[in-house]
Amino acid sequence: MEVKLTDIASVIRSKNAGPYELTLDIIFNDREWYDKVRRAQVISRRLISELYRIPDHHILDIIEFEPAAAIKITVRRPMISGDIGDSDVYGAQQHAPLLGIKFKLPE
Amino acid sequence: MREIRILSPTAILGYGFPEESFREGLKRRPDVIAVDAGSTDPGPYYLGAGVSFTDREAVLRDLRLIIRAGRELNIPVLIGSAGGSGAEPHLMWNLDIIREIAEKENLSFKLAVIHAEIHKQIVLDALNSDRTRELPCGLPLCREDVTGSTHIVGQMGTEPFIKALEMGADVVLAGRAYDPAVFAAVPIMMGFDAGLALHMGKILECAAIAATPGSGSDCMIGYLHEDCFLLEPLNTVRSCTVTSVAAHTLYEKSNPYLLPGPGTLIDLRNTVFSQYNPTMVRVSGSRMIPAPVYTIKLEGAQKAGYRTVSIAGARDPVFINQVENIIEGVRARVKDNFAGIPAERYRLLFHIYGKNGVMEELEPQKNITSHELGIIIEAVADSQELANTVCSFARSTMLHYGYRGRISTAGNLAFPYSPSDFKAGEVYRFSLNHLITVEDPCSLFPIELTDIKEGQGWK
Numbered sequence: 001m002e003v004k005l006t007d008i009a010s011v012i013r014s015k016n017a018g019p020y021e022l023t024l025d026i027i028f029n030d031r032e033w034y035d036k037v038r039r040a041q042v043i044s045r046r047l048i049s050e051l052y053r054i055p056d057h058h059i060l061d062i063i064e065f066e067p068a069a070a071i072k073i074t075v076r077r078p079m080i081s082g083d084i085g086d087s088d089v090y091g092a093q094q095h096a097p098l099l100g101i102k103f104k105l106p107e
Numbered sequence: 108m109r110e111i112r113i114l115s116p117t118a119i120l121g122y123g124f125p126e127e128s129f130r131e132g133l134k135r136r137p138d139v140i141a142v143d144a145g146s147t148d149p150g151p152y153y154l155g156a157g158v159s160f161t162d163r164e165a166v167l168r169d170l171r172l173i174i175r176a177g178r179e180l181n182i183p184v185l186i187g188s189a190g191g192s193g194a195e196p197h198l199m200w201n202l203d204i205i206r207e208i209a210e211k212e213n214l215s216f217k218l219a220v221i222h223a224e225i226h227k228q229i230v231l232d233a234l235n236s237d238r239t240r241e242l243p244c245g246l247p248l249c250r251e252d253v254t255g256s257t258h259i260v261g262q263m264g265t266e267p268f269i270k271a272l273e274m275g276a277d278v279v280l281a282g283r284a285y286d287p288a289v290f291a292a293v294p295i296m297m298g299f300d301a302g303l304a305l306h307m308g309k310i311l312e313c314a315a316i317a318a319t320p321g322s323g324s325d326c327m328i329g330y331l332h333e334d335c336f337l338l339e340p341l342n343t344v345r346s347c348t349v350t351s352v353a354a355h356t357l358y359e360k361s362n363p364y365l366l367p368g369p370g371t372l373i374d375l376r377n378t379v380f381s382q383y384n385p386t387m388v389r390v391s392g393s394r395m396i397p398a399p400v401y402t403i404k405l406e407g408a409q410k411a412g413y414r415t416v417s418i419a420g421a422r423d424p425v426f427i428n429q430v431e432n433i434i435e436g437v438r439a440r441v442k443d444n445f446a447g448i449p450a451e452r453y454r455l456l457f458h459i460y461g462k463n464g465v466m467e468e469l470e471p472q473k474n475i476t477s478h479e480l481g482i483i484i485e486a487v488a489d490s491q492e493l494a495n496t497v498c499s500f501a502r503s504t505m506l507h508y509g510y511r512g513r514i515s516t517a518g519n520l521a522f523p524y525s526p527s528d529f530k531a532g533e534v535y536r537f538s539l540n541h542l543i544t545v546e547d548p549c550s551l552f553p554i555e556l557t558d559i560k561e562g563q564g565w566k
Binding site: 011015016017018019020021023025027051052053054060061063065067068069070072074076077078080081082083084085086087088089090093094096097 | 358
């Protein structure tokens, strides 16, 4: 079955985690979807690397957080928050590439 | 059963709260009112320039209600990260507001002021004796980062607050502090579990953001027991749910299971969130692991130049198609026209909204699909005059740039304003985001106790 991430996640957001890091949160509608996505390992380093066109070593962590039925991805900021040339000081609008994620889950 | 009640009026002092919610909080007889005033989110400017990112009138309004209530109930009021960044000018700015309130409201109380500006020599000594450490993704500290900073602050833990309260303070105004410290200090002082107290503080520091619908400008109260804590929003339109509270635990941090702070690590690996009643959530199992060495996080900012920006729009499809080439052409003209000015004295940047203005190099969509573009021409230079010059010249060049296939020969840009260029003033960058090892958690944070007498707030 093909699933769109936006159909099964109630929150998809980005924010600074300190001035060096950007953290992306995906909070699923319920535990069931969280488990399905987690088991299928859909949110992988490879997927994030492709979506954001960043090298693997810029992906610092992908953490599953069961209490919130959430998956958290932390990446290195392209530049330190507020440095000359930064486009998003709070890092609050870097989540959009996640909105287009579609994947197949086993029936 | 022992219980302590901590009222958090708002996510950031100056963001406001409904008086009705605050009254509901006071009805529940809180033991402490605590508020966090700070964040590094707004970027390096505010720390570097010594300016608050919140408005004086808005902070005065919030603090007037908070301090008056604290005095009426005779309970401590704790304010952390004064003025947003918590360096000396921010602290003095907030102190001035408290003195004004005390005088106008005829209040008398013992006020503790805790300083958090760290003298450069202290950091240099630590650097020389290998007591500084960079955070993940950061570079090791170097001398120039320290000497070039306009302000350096340290994030204090709960210890200086406890010391100030033991000295007899009714109101504690602190410079830069670890966000949960103002909420956890009194409970820890009274012997409550530090893991639960700090985790509760971690949630309360954002007030009603952890409720649903969330709000950064509404009140929340926490009830800390020996083995758990309860959270209750104080506006009937909001509820705390397991999801809203657990989701908040993710917010702005890289690892939600292990939260490092000054001298502590909050371990949430065994935390259980449960629905206590329809609007309240119960949290248990959070633990505090003392850090093997006590470290304080330092934040610093240094001047990076002066900025001028020009804001414009474009609607011509031929122009939009060639915008990249046009930008390159404008850059080349600027360079050529000011060939006598060394390139390292200025930077010229273009933010193209409708193309990649928001995500820049992280933007996966390479084609422009918008019928119009928003353009910010930005110059940062080593003087305001040079920034003005570069921005002005780039703007006029772009306006009349003769690109290939041009049909619209009267002007390429739509300016919403006259003047079209804005001096944005000093530009700062974060120079420090490092840890420093200390022996005594209070040594970097001197405390002054002042007796504010009725009607004499300014004395």
